Amino acid sequence: MTAGRRMLKPGRVALAAILAIIGVAVVSAAVLRARPPHLPATSSFAHELAVPPLATGRRHGSDVTFYLRLRQGMSDFGRGAMTRTWGINGNYLGPTLRAQRGDRVTIHVTNGLTESTTMHWHGMHLPARMDGGPHQPIAPGWTWSPTWTIRQPAATLWYHPHPDGHTADQVYRGLAGMFIIDDDQAARLALPHRYGVDDIPVIIQDKLFQSDGQLQRSPRGISNVGLLGDTILVNGTPWPYRTVTTRRIRLRLLNASNARVYNLGFSDNRDFALIGTDGGLLRAPVPLTRVQLAPGERAEIVVTMHPGEHLALHSYPPALGAGFLASRLAGGGDSFDVLQLRAADRLAHDRALPHRLVAVPALRPESATRTRAFELGEDEINGHHMDMSHIDQTVTLGATEIWNVTNHDGSPHTFHVHGVQFQILDQNGATPPPALRGWKDTVYIAPETGIRLIMQFTDYADPAWPYMFHCHILRHEDAGMMGQFLVLASGQRPAPAMSAMPPPPSGSEPGMTGMSEPDMPSAGRQPTGLDR
Ligand SMILES: [Cu+2]
Numbered sequence: 001m002t003a004g005r006r007m008l009k010p011g012r013v014a015l016a017a018i019l020a021i022i023g024v025a026v027v028s029a030a031v032l033r034a035r036p037p038h039l040p041a042t043s044s045f046a047h048e049l050a051v052p053p054l055a056t057g058r059r060h061g062s063d064v065t066f067y068l069r070l071r072q073g074m075s076d077f078g079r080g081a082m083t084r085t086w087g088i089n090g091n092y093l094g095p096t097l098r099a100q101r102g103d104r105v106t107i108h109v110t111n112g113l114t115e116s117t118t119m120h121w122h123g124m125h126l127p128a129r130m131d132g133g134p135h136q137p138i139a140p141g142w143t144w145s146p147t148w149t150i151r152q153p154a155a156t157l158w159y160h161p162h163p164d165g166h167t168a169d170q171v172y173r174g175l176a177g178m179f180i181i182d183d184d185q186a187a188r189l190a191l192p193h194r195y196g197v198d199d200i201p202v203i204i205q206d207k208l209f210q211s212d213g214q215l216q217r218s219p220r221g222i223s224n225v226g227l228l229g230d231t232i233l234v235n236g237t238p239w240p241y242r243t244v245t246t247r248r249i250r251l252r253l254l255n256a257s258n259a260r261v262y263n264l265g266f267s268d269n270r271d272f273a274l275i276g277t278d279g280g281l282l283r284a285p286v287p288l289t290r291v292q293l294a295p296g297e298r299a300e301i302v303v304t305m306h307p308g309e310h311l312a313l314h315s316y317p318p319a320l321g322a323g324f325l326a327s328r329l330a331g332g333g334d335s336f337d338v339l340q341l342r343a344a345d346r347l348a349h350d351r352a353l354p355h356r357l358v359a360v361p362a363l364r365p366e367s368a369t370r371t372r373a374f375e376l377g378e379d380e381i382n383g384h385h386m387d388m389s390h391i392d393q394t395v396t397l398g399a400t401e402i403w404n405v406t407n408h409d410g411s412p413h414t415f416h417v418h419g420v421q422f423q424i425l426d427q428n429g430a431t432p433p434p435a436l437r438g439w440k441d442t443v444y445i446a447p448e449t450g451i452r453l454i455m456q457f458t459d460y461a462d463p464a465w466p467y468m469f470h471c472h473i474l475r476h477e478d479a480g481m482m483g484q485f486l487v488l489a490s491g492q493r494p495a496p497a498m499s500a501m502p503p504p505p506s507g508s509e510p511g512m513t514g515m516s517e518p519d520m521p522s523a524g525r526q527p528t529g530l531d532r
Helices: 003-034 167-173 324-329 474-479
Strands: 058-060 063-075 083-088 097-100 104-111 120-122 142-144 147-149 155-160 177-182 199-207 231-234 240-246 248-255 262-266 272-277 280-288 291-293 298-304 310-316 336-348 370-377 393-396 400-407 413-417 423-427 442-445 450-456 467-470 482-488
Touching: 083 167, 097 104, 155 167, 155 248, 155 298, 167 474, 177 199, 177 248, 199 336, 231 336, 240 248, 248 291, 280 298, 291 298, 370 413, 400 413, 400 442, 413 450, 442 450
Parallel strands: 063 104, 097 177, 199 248, 240 336, 370 400, 393 482
Antiparallel strands: 058 063, 063 083, 104 142, 104 147, 120 155, 155 177, 199 231, 248 298, 262 291, 262 310, 272 280, 272 298, 310 336, 400 450, 413 442, 413 467, 423 450, 467 482
16 A cells, blocks of 8 residues: 555545445435325224225126226315316226126227226236237227126126326226126125125225325335325225124225235224135135235125224235335335224124135146246346237146246335236245135235246137236336236247237227217216215
């Protein structure tokens, strides 16, 4: 070391100390600034929970037709001013679609907005060209009419737009709805089943508002997951309560938020029974005190009420498995009320829950013919951004496969596969917890962890139209953390058309004449129940 450099040393130490102090200050400021919007821990429960109307549709035997119209609306979220929203057959959210296993459903989706959209049937096992992903755009004024036969067990699914790069904003503005599938097996079980009475949809979303009462559509401050709100809406109702009249209440919980993960339980920590996950009922009810739902996930639970009590469904700090800053940025420290159940003074005594629910055949790893790896990180999967003209994976019809999904980011992610329900073999090599042992289509993947999924690709092959797999944190999905796979019959080759944008789907035409909209809730309730 030269004399000059030695002389510099104390100066360098001082400089290093100053830089360290500045660094700590910057990080501290970032953490403070990064604090997600403040959510009050307890709620006033000022508004009666709206229940989305059931879409009536038209039924001829097992053929069912639904009409959905996407449009702009105004909603009262208690902000002192009406909020401009988007809705389906109403001002905010959409009607609950309901169909039976074996039904042939046709859904006419009319885009009454001024920008292109799509409509995706999340959790549905259906042909890829009916899936409503980014390859089935619906231009403003046009109607898209997918049709398919329901070939899966009773489940709580949902629907939402899935346009390339614009999903987060469209869902956030209000485009989403529940899609309930029924079947004979589930109907025979002694489960609460009266829609809106003892079987209640609970669509949970968080919103941010500007001072003028309009939706704040971009995050405040820095964020690793996108927009987190400071106001919880359930079925479009802020601070909701619901009066119940039976002892047992089934809640169909759907996380339809852009980014927030909920860790749901009751305010007195009572047990509830988990009876179903994304793709259907479990083999048997599982007593739990918490169920965690990342965006896109569903859970069906049954809670037992006592006469006259008020019970809050609460979201406790979720286990995100991320570092302090990443967890804080993603709302990992938040604890807040979601919904209050107010029991009537006299409750109808319904039957006890069955000990067994349905058969869920376990997919066996030995039956898998292929294992694929998916690495999530930096808005990419396996180092690639979503590219609609590039097929990332090709699967053979009938094959059972193991998909090994790992998160190599410091940020929380999820993994959702279209067209199929999967089972979870293990999570970081360990047996998954009970809430992850049923049929799933979306799963949370903590930073630096991995999960092995097993799934079988049945019924639908198509050389031209792909399905998607992606992170369901909507900002990540829009940023490119998504890929495409084709399902091909043995010997089938990908259609060359897929190297370019496919043509608009047949059945899509502008302003289909003579199409009435019998599901427009002119005589029924508006989806939010708060509309004026
Ligand atoms: Cu993600």
